[in-house]
Amino acid sequence: MxxxxxxxxxxxxxxxxxxxxxxxxxxxxxxxxxxxxxxxxxxxxxxxxxxxxxxxxxxxxxxxxxxxxxxxxxxxxxxxxxxxxxxxxxxxxxxxxxxxxxxxxxxxxxxxxxxxxxxxxxxxxxxxxxxxxxxxxxxxxxxxxxxxxxxxxxxxxxxxxxxxxxxxxxxxxxxxxxxxxxTRSYSDKLKIDRSKCVGCGVCLRLCPMKNLTTENQTAVPHGRCTMCYRCISQCPQKAITLVGEEVVEQYRLENFVQ
Ligand SMILES: Cc1cc2nc3c(=O)[nH]c(=O)nc-3n(C[C@H](O)[C@H](O)[C@H](O)COP(=O)(O)O)c2cc1C
Ligand code: SF4
Ligand code: SF4
Missing domain, CATH: 3.40.50.360 (Flavodoxin domain)
Structure with a gap:
């Protein structure tokens, strides 16, 4: 069986x-x-x-x-x-x-x-x-x-x-x-460039940790990031970074295979 x-x-x-x-x-x-x-x-x-x-x-x-x-x-x-x-x-x-x-x-x-x-x-x-x-x-x-x-x-x-x-x-x-x-704890290193963020809310909806909210139409992280890179790979303004200072390439599997 x-x-x-x-x-x-x-x-x-x-x-x-x-x-x-x-x-x-x-x-x-x-x-x-x-x-x-x-x-x-x-x-x-x-x-x-x-x-x-x-x-x-x-x-x-x-x-x-x-x-x-x-x-x-x-x-x-x-x-x-x-x-x-x-x-x-x-x-x-x-x-x-x-x-x-x-x-x-x-x-x-x-x-x-x-x-x-x-x-x-x-x-x-x-x-x-x-x-x-x-x-x-x-x-x-x-x-x-x-x-x-x-x-x-x-x-x-x-x-x-x-x-x-x-x-x-x-x-x-x-x-x-x-x-x-x-990796010891959740990361508080997520950075959101306020000059790029338009408050669209995409990152809020995506985050598996519910680590993001908006204040004054800008996304704000709350130190509970599990570093999955989902928000970083999908922010339409490329406003979010974590390890580096600038988004180089928004990789997503769905752009390669269905
Ligand atoms: C913060 C971070 C650290 C990573 N560290 C490693 C690593 O130590 N070794 C490795 O081979 N890949 C590392 N990666 C790459 C991911 O493990 C790899 O691309 C993975 O397949 C992503 O899967 P996902 O698309 O399901 O998130 C790291 C990725 C992130 C975001
Ligand atoms: S996805 Fe990007 S532009 Fe939209 S709220 Fe989040 S950080 Fe701002
Ligand atoms: S990288 Fe993942 S866990 Fe961290 S804030 Fe973005 S979506 Fe949430």
């Missing part, structure tokens, strides 16, 4: 949503696919034994919102089996391992870990920027890896990306330790 899954994900610029949706549909065409900020996420976890759980890697760590979701709902995980999926622009070491360790602490069984390289989402940095063709090629490779993983999983072999001691050490010493300050 086929396993039944539900899929839960956080996605800022669409990469993780795309990957998780593809994988979930291949494993169980009826799997509910729920964004983590959706109020249905908790009831989906309650209703299903097998969970595909996806997020974008940030500085070789899981986003703060992801870590909080796992720990704030720790009573949910006992008896569940979780496949941890991490998308990344280049490298993480143990991106999937970061949530896998938390799930284990909360009593879940970890089915496996899957790492998927996707186009970089950091819209306000020149690092890792690629041409349209190169991005399409990266997405195609990720799709192939998802297809392979789904085939293996169906025959009982789960991928082990990012799990175990060696990836843990690479993630820790390769990046997480040096950048831990960036």
């Amino acid at each position: 086929e396993n039944k899954y539900c899929a839960i994900y956080l996605s800022g610029t669409g990469n993780t949503r795309f990957c998780i949706s593809k994988l979930a549909k291949l494993l169980d065409e009826n799997a509910p696919i729920v964004a983590i900020e959706d109020s249905a996420a908790v009831s989906a976890v309650k209703a299903y034994e097998n969970i595909i759980f996806g997020y974008p890697v940030q500085y070789s760590n899981a986003p703060k919102m992801i870590r909080d979701f796992i720990l704030e709902n720790k009573e949910l995980w006992r008896g569940k089996s979780v496949l941890c999926v991490a998308t990344m622009g280049a490298f993480s070491g143990d991106g999937a391992g970061c949530s896998a360790r938390l799930f284990k602490k909360c009593g879940a069984a970890v089915l496996g870990g899957l790492h998927l390289k996707m186009p970089d989402s950091v819209c306000d940095s020149k690092l890792l920027k690629k041409s349209r063709e190169e991005k399409l090629d990266i997405i195609r490779r990720a799709e192939k890896k998802i297809n392979r993983a789904a085939r293996d999983i169906k025959s009982g072999k789960y991928p082990r990306d990012g799990l175990g001691l060696f990836p843990h050490l690479i993630g820790l010493f390769g990046q997480r330790l040096w950048f831990y300050g960036n």
Whole structure:
């Protein structure tokens, strides 16, 4: 008998949503696919034994919102089996391992870990920027890896990306330790250029953390940013930055594949 899954994900610029949706549909065409900020996420976890759980890697760590979701709902995980999926622009070491360790602490069984390289989402940095063709090629490779993983999983072999001691050490010493300050708590570093903002409210509606409000027709952040880059990638005025000082390229997966 086929396993039944539900899929839960956080996605800022669409990469993780795309990957998780593809994988979930291949494993169980009826799997509910729920964004983590959706109020249905908790009831989906309650209703299903097998969970595909996806997020974008940030500085070789899981986003703060992801870590909080796992720990704030720790009573949910006992008896569940979780496949941890991490998308990344280049490298993480143990991106999937970061949530896998938390799930284990909360009593879940970890089915496996899957790492998927996707186009970089950091819209306000020149690092890792690629041409349209190169991005399409990266997405195609990720799709192939998802297809392979789904085939293996169906025959009982789960991928082990990012799990175990060696990836843990690479993630820790390769990046997480040096950048831990960036992911320890929610960020209060989001900047909104008041001279560009027209108070359209797009960013308010998009934010999974409800971190933004408007005052005097200008968006204002409130220090609860999980650094997903959703607002930055979609502000029509390119008024929002976080890591850098200027929007270089508003990357969004939907501009590459449907
Ligand atoms: C704040 C921040 C930090 C990131 N750190 C890493 C990293 O350490 N390693 C990496 O390979 N990609 C990193 N990325 C890139 C994203 O993980 C990657 O583009 C991901 O697929 C975005 O997924 P999304 O579109 O679902 O948000 C980072 C992105 C952001 C916004
Ligand atoms: S999306 Fe941009 S222009 Fe619109 S309110 Fe937010 S910051 Fe201002
Ligand atoms: S403020 Fe922007 S970058 Fe931060 S969590 Fe909200 S949508 Fe994501």
